[in-house]
Amino acid sequence: VTGNGTATGVDLGAVRAAVASVCDPEYPGLTIDDLGILEHVGVGEDGVVAIGLVPTMLGCPALAVIEADVAAAARAAGAEDVEVTFLARPAWTPDRIRPGARAVLAGEFTVAVRGRDGGVICPVCGSRDVEDRSEFGATLCRSLAWCAACRNPVEVVRRGRR
């Protein structure tokens, strides 16, 4: 599943760009590429475009919507046969989120990403005085915390335990 697709008539660069610009259904303005969900786009000799996605969580309720949006974007960019696969490996971690996207999560959505040291920086005031309140928030991929400094609730992208 490699090659630039010229032999099959598929413009792989255009398909890749189209797929990479698909927005996450719960973070309008952030793409699946920004969030590290898009793993690869390739085309086989038979012309089938294969797209591999890494779900943030296997139980994510948005997977069907993301799959449909990705397939539609690939077709709109000229791919006829499209195969979208959710990969079990590699596992998604918050480290896959691009730095620019972290700033949008913090600034636009008041969502923090838990650091590798387990700490959280408040996206509103920058304090580290953030107390965990609930293992799960409004979605499976976020927990709920409280900033004692500015007194705002903070949703935190969960980091799986290893």
Next chain:
Amino acid sequence: MEEFEAFLDDGGMVEPVDAMPDVYRNAVFRFIELHANSEYMGGLCERDWLHRAPGLGRKLGQLAKTQDEIGHAHLLYMVAADLGVKSREQMLDDLFAGRTRFHNVFHYATPTWGDQVGIAFLVDAAALASQQAVFKDCSYGPYKRILRRVIAEEGFHMRQGEEMLLCLAEGTRQQHDLFQEALGRWWLPALQLFGPPSKPDDVLLRWHIKSERNEVLRDRYVQKFAPMLTSYGFDLPDPVARFCAETGRWELDDIDWAPLLATFENKGPDSARRVATASGAWHETAWARQALDAAAAPEAA
């Protein structure tokens, strides 16, 4: 107070650490408490259908919505409690005792899957429209930040609702009828979710807690949904909206406000059962909270 109002008119944002007049604090608190109660009751309403939704995909959808609504309630109760008017326990006690309100749409029964689609398509859209209007010009910082995410998540629910509706609209006669019947039950409550016409001197508007008048939001909703529903082949129930060729707009018949006023008193068709269910869910799980508190407490010597 004049100075404070000028600050708000200039687009000023109030933060929890700031001084604010008590009347403003109380108004913001009551508004957020109503929203929190409604998310909580809405989450329980979604939970009712977890095991009855048709197919695994729909069950997962219900599960995600339940999690969303309860999560939103959690966030909103945190911000409401922080205002210092009532603790979260007091808010829940008041809700279970019928002393406080929750949105009219959660005072009705959902006997069929058509009702769930009615909620997902009609009610969620009305809720989203009013939340967007609050977000646009909301003067209380923590609430505006929560609304940003609530709106993004409700937008996702809307997509699911539209897909659920199309499935019934383009399905068998029986499926089509299922939604038509549900539309008869949900059209009026959805229109009334925006509330009665705003008073001329509504403080929620003056203090930039809301940004648009209830009747303006309702009219915009009618202009969008009346043509959409008729294009899918559904008949609009009372109050009927009719297309007026002269104005190019959909004109709505007079609204009977009695059903809305009944829900304000917690005397809607399903209010008693819903409040009892919520109260039961809370009190039956007291042992879990006690166990968690005991586990978190330092060991007694």
